[in-house]
Amino acid sequence: MAPSILPGVAFVTGGARGLGNDIAVAFAREGCPSIVIVDILPDEEMEKGRREVEKHNAQCLAIRCDVSKEREVQDAIAQTVAKFGRLDYAANFAGISGPTTMIEAMPVEKFEQCLRVNTTGVWLCTKHQILQMSKQEPQVSKWSSVPQRGAIVNCASVNSILSGVTTAAYTASKHAVVGLTKTAALEARSQHIRVNSLSPGFIWTDMIEKNMNSDNSAAMRQAWESWESRQGRKAFPAEIANATVLLCSHMMSLVNAHNLVCDNGFTVNENGI
Numbered sequence: 001m002a003p004s005i006l007p008g009v010a011f012v013t014g015g016a017r018g019l020g021n022d023i024a025v026a027f028a029r030e031g032c033p034s035i036v037i038v039d040i041l042p043d044e045e046m047e048k049g050r051r052e053v054e055k056h057n058a059q060c061l062a063i064r065c066d067v068s069k070e071r072e073v074q075d076a077i078a079q080t081v082a083k084f085g086r087l088d089y090a091a092n093f094a095g096i097s098g099p100t101t102m103i104e105a106m107p108v109e110k111f112e113q114c115l116r117v118n119t120t121g122v123w124l125c126t127k128h129q130i131l132q133m134s135k136q137e138p139q140v141s142k143w144s145s146v147p148q149r150g151a152i153v154n155c156a157s158v159n160s161i162l163s164g165v166t167t168a169a170y171t172a173s174k175h176a177v178v179g180l181t182k183t184a185a186l187e188a189r190s191q192h193i194r195v196n197s198l199s200p201g202f203i204w205t206d207m208i209e210k211n212m213n214s215d216n217s218a219a220m221r222q223a224w225e226s227w228e229s230r231q232g233r234k235a236f237p238a239e240i241a242n243a244t245v246l247l248c249s250h251m252m253s254l255v256n257a258h259n260l261v262c263d264n265g266f267t268v269n270e271n272g273i
């Protein structure tokens with residue numbers, strides 16, 4: 001059998017549903033044998049997410065962990081190492097959409113909560129993933145000229161580049177993800193650990209569905225249609241999953257501190273058609 005491009009252990013936050021679950025499934029489908037999904041959802045949803053991954057001949061451990069709490073993140077990584085022995089790839093995709101109000105009407109608690117999950121959560125995971133990866137023996141493969149100790153992909157968004165009215169918290173949180181990712185990449189590169197971010201365009205998931213059911217759902221649906229039109233077409237969760245897994249693989253060994261925009265040209269499309 002040909003060797004997998006993903007030997008080792010993958011750790012995916014927000015991994016029980018949405019983009020995170022598709023990423024965990026893609027790791028399994030592409031031959032990663034051991035996968036951990038981390039989320040805050042109830043047992044039955046954690047179990048559902050775990051079963052989706054195990055359909056692809058991988059072992060999957062589901063861990064309940066709030067990524068904004070350092071002790072829980074440390075514990076999730078300790079459980080990963082206790083079960084599988086190491087941690088090679090991390091996709092930090094747990095996130096929330098945050099408040100959608102003008103700055104003047106935005107309560108500080110809502111602003112801070114969005115940053116706590118989307119930014120502090122990603123930072124905490126990156127911190128403890130680097131700590132674990134740096135203790136490990138590097139992996140050697142035919143795809144990389146340099147042994148690899150680990151690869152981390154942090155979830156940003158097109159809102160790491162652009163903004164829109166009522167998105168202050170989400171936009172700030174995603175700009176910050178790109179910034180902290182660049183710093184982490186520079187700090188960890190001497191240990192052969194890569195840290196990149198990935199910015200998805202517009203992909204229909206539970207997070208979006210929830211926003212659409214809010215008070216101004218008609219306006220939100222209209223906005224979604226115009227975003228999809230600027231994106232050129234509907235996009236699928238598996239497309240983000242494939243890009244994330246590829247970015248983690250040894251085939252991308254020189255790609256570091258990069259923000260990979262996956263939006264079919266949305267962000268460069270100035271006239272929106």
Ligand SMILES: NC(=O)c1ccc[n+]([C@@H]2O[C@H](COP(=O)([O-])OP(=O)(O)OC[C@H]3O[C@@H](n4cnc5c(N)ncnc54)[C@H](O)[C@@H]3O)[C@@H](O)[C@H]2O)c1
Pocket residue numbers: 013014015016017018019020038039040041065066067068093094095096097117121155156157158199200201202203204205206207208
């Ligand atoms: N769907 C899109 O169009 C889109 C576009 C750009 C960026 N993103 C980003 O992609 C990521 C995944 O979003 P999604 O669309 O799959 O949404 P989703 O709501 O389906 O998935 C997010 C997951 O994160 C989990 N989560 C939330 N807070 C958590 C916490 N504190 N600790 C642990 N887990 C937590 C949720 O339970 C959920 O399973 C987010 O970071 C989001 O900002 C999504």
